Amino acid sequence: MTLSATRPPAVAPDGDEPHGIPDRRKARRTPRRVSRVLIGLALAVFAVIFAYPFVWLISASFKPRGQVFDNRLIPETFTWENYVRVWQEAPLALWLLNTLVVTVLAAVAVTISSAMVAWGFAYFRFRGRNALFGLVLATMMLPGAVTMIPTFLIWNSLGLVGTLVPMWAQNLFASAFYVFLLRQFMLGLPRDLFDAARVDGATQWGVFWRIALPLSRPAIAVTLVFEVQAVWTDLMRALIYLRDASTFTIPRGLKSLVDAFGFGGEWHWEIIVTASVIATIPMIIIFFLGQRQIIQGISAGGLKG
Structure with a gap:
């Protein structure tokens, strides 16, 4: 009884990888890249959500009294007076x-x-x-x-x-x-x-x-x-x-x-x-x-x- 030797995978004449392997690797990499992009987008969204209150707080500290709650992140009227007055009031x-x-x-x-x-x-x-x-x-x-x-x-x-x-x-x-x-x-x-x-x-x-x-x-x-x-x-x-x-x-x-x-x-x-x-x-x-x-x-x- 003779044992048949395992045939090696088909190799291109120029020594390249077997046919079909690059395609399978690309198919595996595509879902990974998509998942990474989705995770990155989700992290960016949560980062904006968590950072917004503090950014708003900093912006409001440079606004005069009547513009504190106007919800603008860039103050319409920029002033340093609040940082001078707060040390005087308390x-x-x-x-x-x-x-x-x-x-x-x-x-x-x-x-x-x-x-x-x-x-x-x-x-x-x-x-x-x-x-x-x-x-x-x-x-x-x-x-x-x-x-x-x-x-x-x-x-x-x-x-x-x-x-x-x-x-x-x-x-x-x-x-x-x-x-x-x-x-x-x-x-x-x-x-x-x-x-x-x-x-x-x-x-x-x-x-x-x-x-x-x-x-x-x-x-x-x-x-x-x-x-x-x-x-x-x-x-x-x-x-x-x-x-x-x-x-x-x-x-x-x-x-x-x-x-x-x-x-x-x-x-x-x-x-x-x-x-x-x-x-x-x-x-x-x-x-x-x-x-x-x-x-x-x-x-x-x-x-x-």
Whole structure:
């Protein structure tokens, strides 16, 4: 019984590819190109939708009072007066300084405290670890309104209501969400590296501070940026704890401007939109500077988790 050899595909005399293969490749590439074009168009449409409110806000900040709501992206009457007047009508520089202080303290506090808790759950092996970690995650299901009054009573008993301390000191006790994020990242770190450091005489704190924390830089960056955004735009706690205009943060200050110049006030909306632009610019700068770290941290955490 003879075996018939497999016949090679037909090849053109000049050594070109077999007949029909280029046509099949073109047929496969055409749907891919169409899908890419459709995805690009969809992304462009969504980009315009999400960017339009901010573009409108910037445009309105350069308009006089009577043209703020004319819906023109290019102002008919261009003026810089709003950016001069807003600093005169409100202590905007002081509000920015208060917000900067609160944001830095809150972001650093929650990042370090959450990293310490996450390191404990990721590195140490002890009885009931998973149950305790599940209990920590369960706190994420509690609405903020449930703990709002008890937390206020604690700060009021300490005599700190009306100061900036309650705006950031709560972050000294970590955040369940950031603990989960950092723990998932730290679980992917090489444990042999930490054991080798312990053999060389490093303390538990030294292993965490000098090895684990630097290796977790992408996740740390994500935590910092997320918390900076959350604190910078936090209006609820500012309404609860801040009483005097000298302690206002940017969200609380904007609320006072809306009360004074917006609804029920003098109807100077050009002042409000201008202050909103000034308050938004720092967040845009931070996200532009940290976008690479954010992408790396989220992708690495997803792969290692």
